[in-house]
Amino acid sequence: MQLNELVKEILTNNTLIKGVVSNKMKNSGKEFTKVDFKPVLLKDEMYIQFTKYIDTQVFHENANQFESEKMILEWMMNDFGQMVIFTQEADYQILMSKKGKYKILKKAPSKKMVDFSHNRKKQYILQEGTPYPFLVYLGVMTADGKVKQQRYDKFKQLNRYLELVEDVISEIDQDFIRIVDFGCGKAYLTFALYHYLVDVLKKEVEIIGLDLKENVIQFGNETAEALGFDRLKFYKGDIKSFNEEKTVDMVVSLHACDTATDDSLIKGIQWEAKVIMAVPCCQHELYKKVKSDSVNGLLKYGIYKERVSAIVTDALRASLLEQNGYEVEAVEFVSLEHTAKNIMIRAVKKDIVKDDSKHEYDELKRVFGIEDFYMERNL
Numbered sequence: 001m002q003l004n005e006l007v008k009e010i011l012t013n014n015t016l017i018k019g020v021v022s023n024k025m026k027n028s029g030k031e032f033t034k035v036d037f038k039p040v041l042l043k044d045e046m047y048i049q050f051t052k053y054i055d056t057q058v059f060h061e062n063a064n065q066f067e068s069e070k071m072i073l074e075w076m077m078n079d080f081g082q083m084v085i086f087t088q089e090a091d092y093q094i095l096m097s098k099k100g101k102y103k104i105l106k107k108a109p110s111k112k113m114v115d116f117s118h119n120r121k122k123q124y125i126l127q128e129g130t131p132y133p134f135l136v137y138l139g140v141m142t143a144d145g146k147v148k149q150q151r152y153d154k155f156k157q158l159n160r161y162l163e164l165v166e167d168v169i170s171e172i173d174q175d176f177i178r179i180v181d182f183g184c185g186k187a188y189l190t191f192a193l194y195h196y197l198v199d200v201l202k203k204e205v206e207i208i209g210l211d212l213k214e215n216v217i218q219f220g221n222e223t224a225e226a227l228g229f230d231r232l233k234f235y236k237g238d239i240k241s242f243n244e245e246k247t248v249d250m251v252v253s254l255h256a257c258d259t260a261t262d263d264s265l266i267k268g269i270q271w272e273a274k275v276i277m278a279v280p281c282c283q284h285e286l287y288k289k290v291k292s293d294s295v296n297g298l299l300k301y302g303i304y305k306e307r308v309s310a311i312v313t314d315a316l317r318a319s320l321l322e323q324n325g326y327e328v329e330a331v332e333f334v335s336l337e338h339t340a341k342n343i344m345i346r347a348v349k350k351d352i353v354k355d356d357s358k359h360e361y362d363e364l365k366r367v368f369g370i371e372d373f374y375m376e377r378n379l
């Protein structure tokens with residue numbers, strides 16, 4: 001069978017479980033080094049979701065069957081030397097030579113059947129129709145499990161957050177996990193995390209939520225008590241002066257304002273937390289510090305300057321995490337249509353420091369004329 005026929009047949013018959021395109025050819029002009037793909041149901045339509053890997057970052061893209069076929073074939077004919085495709089009927093390995101000759105090897109299927117009627121539900125950790133006590137208590141769901149219309153964005157945000165936790169939680173290979181959630185606010189995300197770890201994954205946890213505001217701490221403790229979340233405690237305090245004697249495995253900081261994010265990252269690094277997840281917001285620090293003749297075109301308009309300085313802030317933060325042995329990804333938290341504060345820095349401690357991290361960091365500071373950076377100064 002020809003490669004184009006095989007790809008068409010797999011996509012048309014909806015038998016695809018997962019595929020991986022790899023072994024980038026030397027002469028390829030593509031930025032990404034690998035692509036995974038799998039079927040997804042979006043609004044009851046079947047699409048293929050592609051995950052492209054560029055350095056330590058991943059980018060997702062959905063395409064219909066026709067576009068997917070075209071992309072996969074183009075990559076195989078021009079850019080990559082290998083593809084494996086797992087289907088419900090067989091596993092295929094396609095080996096492509098530099099001259100465009102290929103071999104298709106077929107084996108018995110090694111992956112389980114995917115039932116697409118369930119697939120859409122499987123994408124969400126919290127499912128509509130299931131009344132979760134914490135979501136009912138917090139007014140996101142009705143008692144019969146219906147998500148209230150005006151709370152739908154919150155429901156989606158909670159699911160997305162748990163998805164991002166799910167991807168990395170296995171990095172903390174322990175039954176007992178200690179977590180500090182800095183700037184927890186009203187703590188919807190903290191309650192969701194507790195529910196996921198304790199009720200779904202059956203882990204033992206101790207979670208601390210910290211915030212400056214008395215009222216949210218009181219709300220958090222009362223809610224935790226009412227829900228029987230007995231290993232979740234809230235304390236009033238400033239991140240900077242919060243000290244912890246015991247090991248902290250994971251540090252979370254979601255939408256903590258300005259340099260409160262830096263303080264959270266610093267704590268995470270100092271405690272050698274295995275996982276750090278931060279969604280920065282209000283990155284004001286560098287707005288007044290960035291200056292540059294060479295990229296003045298980026299900085300001379302207020303709104304661009306604001307966005308560029310926010311991105312430079314986060315890139316410097318990510319680099320400092322890298323320089324301290326973390327593998328860092330910048331991932332979309334919720335879609336941009338809901339909030340501009342949507343990029344999560346997700347870091348996993350690997351104790352490997354890339355050779356070029358420090359140089360990249362110094363160059364960024366040099367190009368943007370940054371002489372002083374809060375996180376570096378306080379680390």
Ligand SMILES: C[S@@+](CC[C@H](N)C(=O)[O-])C[C@H]1O[C@@H](n2cnc3c(N)ncnc32)[C@H](O)[C@@H]1O
Binds near residue numbers: 211238
């Ligand atoms: C925008 S809210 C985010 C709440 C929650 N994490 C979320 O994402 O839904 C930011 C919270 O961070 C808290 N915060 C800001 N700076 C802080 C600091 N230095 N120490 C502790 N909490 C802080 C604020 O009081 C506020 O409740």
